[in-house]
Amino acid sequence: MSQSVDRALTLVELLAEGPRTLDQLAEAVDVHKSTVLRLLRTLEAHRFVQREGTRQYRLGTALFDLAHRSLEDRDVRRAVEPALRELNEETGHTVHLASYEDGEVVYIDKFDSKHQVRMYSRIGKRAPLHCTAVAKVLVAALSPAERDGLVAHMEFPALTANTITSPEAYRAELAAVAERGWALDDREHEDFIHCVAAPIRDARGDVVAAVSVSVPVVLTGKDGLLALVPRLRATAALASAACGWIERKK
Amino acid sequence: MSQSVDRALTLVELLAEGPRTLDQLAEAVDVHKSTVLRLLRTLEAHRFVQREGTRQYRLGTALFDLAHRSLEDRDVRRAVEPALRELNEETGHTVHLASYEDGEVVYIDKFDSKHQVRMYSRIGKRAPLHCTAVAKVLVAALSPAERDGLVAHMEFPALTANTITSPEAYRAELAAVAERGWALDDREHEDFIHCVAAPIRDARGDVVAAVSVSVPVVLTGKDGLLALVPRLRATAALASAACGWIERKK
DNA sequence: ATGTTCGTTGCACCATACGCAACGAGGTGA
DNA sequence: TCACCTCGTTGCGTATGGTGCAACGAACAT
Numbered sequence: 121m122s123q124s125v126d127r128a129l130t131l132v133e134l135l136a137e138g139p140r141t142l143d144q145l146a147e148a149v150d151v152h153k154s155t156v157l158r159l160l161r162t163l164e165a166h167r168f169v170q171r172e173g174t175r176q177y178r179l180g181t182a183l184f185d186l187a188h189r190s191l192e193d194r195d196v197r198r199a200v201e202p203a204l205r206e207l208n209e210e211t212g213h214t215v216h217l218a219s220y221e222d223g224e225v226v227y228i229d230k231f232d233s234k235h236q237v238r239m240y241s242r243i244g245k246r247a248p249l250h251c252t253a254v255a256k257v258l259v260a261a262l263s264p265a266e267r268d269g270l271v272a273h274m275e276f277p278a279l280t281a282n283t284i285t286s287p288e289a290y291r292a293e294l295a296a297v298a299e300r301g302w303a304l305d306d307r308e309h310e311d312f313i314h315c316v317a318a319p320i321r322d323a324r325g326d327v328v329a330a331v332s333v334s335v336p337v338v339l340t341g342k343d344g345l346l347a348l349v350p351r352l353r354a355t356a357a358l359a360s361a362a363c364g365w366i367e368r369k370k
Numbered sequence: 371m372s373q374s375v376d377r378a379l380t381l382v383e384l385l386a387e388g389p390r391t392l393d394q395l396a397e398a399v400d401v402h403k404s405t406v407l408r409l410l411r412t413l414e415a416h417r418f419v420q421r422e423g424t425r426q427y428r429l430g431t432a433l434f435d436l437a438h439r440s441l442e443d444r445d446v447r448r449a450v451e452p453a454l455r456e457l458n459e460e461t462g463h464t465v466h467l468a469s470y471e472d473g474e475v476v477y478i479d480k481f482d483s484k485h486q487v488r489m490y491s492r493i494g495k496r497a498p499l500h501c502t503a504v505a506k507v508l509v510a511a512l513s514p515a516e517r518d519g520l521v522a523h524m525e526f527p528a529l530t531a532n533t534i535t536s537p538e539a540y541r542a543e544l545a546a547v548a549e550r551g552w553a554l555d556d557r558e559h560e561d562f563i564h565c566v567a568a569p570i571r572d573a574r575g576d577v578v579a580a581v582s583v584s585v586p587v588v589l590t591g592k593d594g595l596l597a598l599v600p601r602l603r604a605t606a607a608l609a610s611a612a613c614g615w616i617e618r619k620k
Numbered sequence: 621a622t623g624t625t626c627g628t629t630g631c632a633c634c635a636t637a638c639g640c641a642a643c644g645a646g647g648t649g650a
Numbered sequence: 651t652c653a654c655c656t657c658g659t660t661g662c663g664t665a666t667g668g669t670g671c672a673a674c675g676a677a678c679a680t
Binding site: 122362 | 372374376379386418437616
Binding site: 123124151152154155158159175 | 667668669670671677
């Protein structure tokens with residue numbers, strides 16, 4: 121561990137709480153102010169901090185650059201893996217991670233159920249848009265224009281008795297999903313399985329993926345499934361945090 | 371300048387371009403890999419970088435925290451001042467910065483016209499919602515619910531012959547503003563002045579303020595005013611960048 | 621004017637960050 | 651299976667670079 125780097129980073133963290141003067145910083149990290157000054161100068165040269173007026177330091181603009189640039193090549197799958205694994209281990213049910221790309225919803229990660237009864241799915245598989253919870257979440261998050269274009273060209277084959285089979289009903293469902301922040305697949309895809317899904321957001325608030333829990337009906341009735349929603353949303357929140365999302369108060 | 375801090379920050383900047391291995395980093399900054407390892411460990415302890423698998427380093431999540439936290443207490447006015455000042459000096463016209471809070475639009479900064487003909491306004495003054503360009507921009511950016519609530523309780527006194535005097539016309543105007551990304555006040559507030567305004571966004575893309583240019587009609591006709599729009603939008607983009615906004619490609 | 625509170629500079633010392641070289645783990649090819 | 655190669659990791663001795671000190675200077679207040 122490098123002492124000076126450690127101190128410099130501590131300074132940055134302190135400044136995250138608001139602007140500080142040199143003396144305040146020196147006292148907070150318990151280092152001589154001349155030392156703090158040198159560290160700040162180095163940080164300033166890299167635009168990690170900037171001076172405000174003559175006696176105030178604050179965080180610099182490099183942090184925005186860095187945060188955003190790292191987001192771009194950040195692999196969502198890897199970032200959210202721990203959160204999803206935990207959900208899978210805690211509930212024992214199948215957990216899916218899906219993302220939307222070019223008019224399709226694709227499963228990009230999967231954690232198998234620990235129960236005997238499993239469902240078939242695999243990474244890379246395309247999810248039907250009209251009867252899966254993840255697709256509902258992802259489509260509901262699209263821009264109105266893109267969403268309308270997509271829905272206009274969709275087909276609605278009835279896979280079970282509960283499948284949504286009309287664009288109108290689907291649009292209404294999407295609106296409901298967007299409103300409440302999670303989606304339900306109530307045996308709309310397969311007779312013996314139902315799911316709930318929630319969105320994962322990045323630093324900008326854009327929905328970058330959806331996480332779902334799939335449960336065989338024989339194991340858990342609808343009430344039991346809905347009881348999982350808070351746990352699911354907690355996972356989605358954790359996963360979003362790993363992608364840079366910070367919930368904005370008020 | 372502190373050598374180790376300097377090197378550590380350089381490492382962070384390198385990692386912003388994508389994940390790297392220890393050797394790559396050592397070579398890039400031209401220091402021994404054992405040294406780089408120690409720096410990375412320190413950075414890792416502060417969550418500035420994180421390991422991906424066993425032989426990949428990438429930026430850590432602390433950067434998101436920091437970037438967002440610094441945004442919150444960041445003073446928009448101070449951040450965008452240089453951009454607005456430049457617009458004012460270049461065009462010579464009055465430039466306003468306004469923000470929305472609790473149902474009101476307030477001028478929070480102002481750069482006076484250099485021409486003889488000035489307009490009256492002051493920092494802290496409330497802008498009429500129905501007939502100013504800044505208000506149109508800010509109200510158009512509200513959530514549908516908040517916007518509807520606001521418009522429902524608005525009054526539409528006719529201040530000039532051009533003032534919008536009905537909720538319906540105002541709603542249509544807001545939609546047009548949202549669509550094209552800037553707003554016009556075509557002598558709707560005062561007979562002898564017209565304005566254009568554009569939104570300023572933060573890192574999350576939320577509209578945090580609006581910048582406007584106000585021009586006396588005697589100086590510049592409507593064509594001349596509209597010719598200022600590209601310049602205005604450039605300023606808004608610059609100001610947004612200072613608030614952390616990064617335009618997303620595609 | 622006088623005092624106070626900051627940021628800033630030069631300097632001498634020694635802690636600390638450094639490079640080196642050797643080790644170990646994990647992967648690859650024959 | 652073994653040998654080889656490529657990385658990350660560790661311990662160590664050294665001198666470089668970071669540190670605290672004390673004095674200076676600027677800005678502001680009394």
